[in-house]
Amino acid sequence: MNRVLLIEPDKILAAAAVHFLRQRGYRPEPHSDLQQAVMAADKHRPAAVITELQLAGRSGIELLYEFRSYPDWQNLPIVIYTSLRPAQLEPFLPALAEQNIIVLHKSQAGLSELAQVLEQVLQPAKA
Secondary structure, three states, X not given: OOEEEEEOOOHHHXXXXXXXXXXXXOEEEEXXXXXXXXXXXXXXXXXXXXXXOOOOOOOHHHHHHHHHXXXXXXXXXXXXXXXXXXXXXXXXXHHHHHOOEEEEEOOOOOHHHHHHHHHHHHHHHHO
């Protein structure tokens, strides 16, 4: 069972995502606080990270740079699941694609699509 770090400030969406991911065999660990999420990732070594970019205190982009700055996390699958409009992310897309970070927009992708992407990025880990 793969541990997934879920960074989502919306408590209702986080609860729905946790329930949905548990039903699919994942062990989601939800966080709304960015610093606690980073400490949890360091302690529990998730198989993947799902994060919103609109976070209190720090930008989700800062989180991505922090994750990629640690050698152990450079290949960690990261899925951005955000309510930001595609145009708002456009300047960051080349860098995100270069780091194999997948971007899903909440307005265009539901939890089923999120689970499918998670399954794809973790496929090698399950083999």
